[in-house]
Amino acid sequence: MATVLFSGAASAETLRIGGTGVALGSISVLADAFEAQHPGSEIEVLPSLGSGGGIKAVIAQAIDLGLSSRPLKDKEAAAGAKARPYAQTAMVFATSVGNDTSTITTEDIAEIYSGEASQWPNGTPIRLVMRPPSEGDIKVIRSLSQEIDQAVDAAFERASAVVALNDQENAETLESLEGSFGLMAVGQIKAENRQLKALKLVRSEATDMSDVPEDEFLKTLYLVSSDAASPLAAAFQTFIYSEEAQAILSSYDFKPAN
Incomplete structure (x- = not known):
């Protein structure tokens, strides 16, 4: 399973992701599938930071990707954060x-x-x-x-x-x-x-x-990134929006976000 850590430095082949708690389960499932296809890569899913905490951590480059249950605020976008819905x-x-x-x-x-x-x-x-x-x-x-x-x-x-x-x-x-x-x-x-x-x-x-x-009654989940995202983070983002990943999400009662 995807590693869930509370602290510690990440290696060159490690991606750190965190944010709203409601998204942690879904992203952990996708991380497991991604790791199986990319030997040597590791994804650390952090405990709940909240939507705002995850966005701030991405802007500060403390983590690679964030998870949010709300759109970005204007000041967050101005600071360099980018958000794209991935599921509902x-x-x-x-x-x-x-x-x-x-x-x-x-x-x-x-x-x-x-x-x-x-x-x-x-x-x-x-x-x-x-x-x-x-x-x-x-x-x-x-x-x-x-x-x-x-x-x-x-x-x-x-x-x-x-x-x-x-x-x-x-x-x-x-x-x-x-x-x-x-x-x-x-x-x-x-x-x-x-x-x-x-x-x-x-x-x-x-x-x-x-x-x-x-x-x-639908909660939309957003993947948050920045221009500083690593190649591993970019590869994981691409995977999340693939047909394979969306099918995995569907099996857990998530709908693709349009």
């Missing part, structure tokens, strides 16, 4: 695997975030897992309805709120808490082999979601 994955509400529930309605979501609903139908306590208020995932949840937007505010006000700071912490918390509930990317669940259950979202007739675009 659906966002879903997920729970622990022992939960009997298979579907969730927008009304259910509002009640869970507001605190009105505290148990699953089988009596298991609902353990809500949040993300920081500024996270894009929270913006997606808020967009579902005005009622859910207000309920999210109420959830942050509760002292008992569990807030996962990054994508890996979010996944680990959802896995470890019985009766958990939170938003997560389908591709991350599959690529990281997370023991989580995706809930089917049923849009309640009483909830107006006509203004919510369908792509609101």
